[in-house]
Amino acid sequence: MSTPAPAFSLSRTPLDGLHRRLGARMVPFAGYEMPLQYASGIVAEHLHTRAKAGLFDISHMGQAILAGAGAARLLETLCPADILGLEAESSRYTQLLNESGGILDDLIVTRLPGRDERLFLIVNAATKADDFALLAQKAPGLSLNVQKNRAMLALQGPHAVDALSALLPGVEELSFMAWGAFDYEGSAFFVTRSGYTGEDGFEISLPAEKAEGFASRLLENSDVAPVGLGARDSLRLEAGLCLYGHDLDAGVDPVEAGLNFSIAKRRRLEGGFPGFERIRTALESGPARKRVGLLPQGKAPVREGAAIVDANGAEVGHVTSGGFSPTLSRPIAMGYVERRFAAPGTTLGADLRGKRVELVVAELPFVPHRYVHHRKDQ
Amino acid sequence: MADIRFTTDHEYVRVDGETGIVGVTDYAQSQLGDIVFIELPEIGKRIAKGEQLATVESVKAASELFSPVSGEVVEVNAILEDNPAKVNEDPLGAGWFVKLRLVDESELSGLMDEAAYEAHVRSL
Structure with missing residues (x-):
């Protein structure tokens, strides 16, 4: 048994102080110091999320807005999803692919409202630098605005809707994978009804300076408990969801990974994304x-x-x-x-x-x- | 009264005559987190000091338990098969791992007493 040495080069999320006050055991993860668990432990946090509501800090994940005419078309050259057909205020799960159809990352894409073509991207922490470099290189005419000053929370579980709608009225009207902007104390919060646990729940993008106050307000609700990365992993595994770098990597294509639902019908016919030949063959004759x-x-x-x-x-x-x-x-x-x-x-x-x-x-x-x-x- | 000795790696041996009861400390169980499975050795197995005695699976990861002393396994804690979380609840009591017949009493002098171990944990 040994304790890892403190790593001073790691980044901290805007909720770092709150985690420590809540008694979190912090561990290095994807370049960040993140809470593995709080005092009650992984099993209790896991079961609490399935029974009531768990609050997760996912501020380490990458958030960016890809904007400009042709943004959806450009993203379709990198992903097998139907991005052109994505309605405003809707989100979709997809993957960035390499030339052989291997998965560089998996991400959530949201078409933001408004006449301008704007796509909100949420990508994995460990891959965000590479993802954003790839997008910047492939889309010189578009703007890629990395949202470094936004934090992100996930509130997951059967009581998440009641806990969140008490602070952000209207979120209860969102359907799975729908997006909405909500005002909280004069700031824009972006909420998607989505998550990584298999439960009903929400992912909330908010200004970094509002994160601690908002998280604390949620935690005042006795149904809401803080949940660390340990239970985040056990919850997503029970839900059969992939963890990038483990279940998905650059050597795995989306058909092998059982992600066929995320390969749009139109794209299967038209192609135009990296690794199309391999993916079409896998779809036709099985991986x-x-x-x-x-x-x-x-x-x-x-x-x-x-x-x-x-x-x-x-x-x-x-x-x-x-x-x-x-x-x-x-x-x-x-x-x-x-x-x-x-x-x-x-x-x-x-x-x-x-x-x-x-x-x-x-x-x-x-x-x-x-x-x-x-x-x-x- | 039985004498309890500790290693710097947070194992203990509670010595009673020729028998030593081996387990992990409260600090160890808190570091391991929720324990979900423990693989214990066969009865009769001879184990040298520092050799692997058991594998402890927490929700998150597998860890190995190394024997603080040499000896022969005379009993394993059957409760842990159905209730490995006993180690989290009562590591120094009902959550013990194995009973060894000790073969070398001199090994005990190399281990810490309770006061020294408590100082060690405070220093971490």
């Missing part, structure tokens, strides 16, 4: 390997990096995320396996400290999503 859910039999978690073997002991894949599910009280994992082993119910194995553990391929998500979809008003 060589697939991301699957895995249920380790027994009580021991099987962790990232473990080789997955078939009945004969031949390697057929590897685990990309693995841990313990507080909701199901059992180990769960995700990984990539050759397609012929990807059917739910298939029994595979992994070596765990010299012993063989059975892994049964399972449907994702492990815990059902509870997103809120309002009726679409036409």
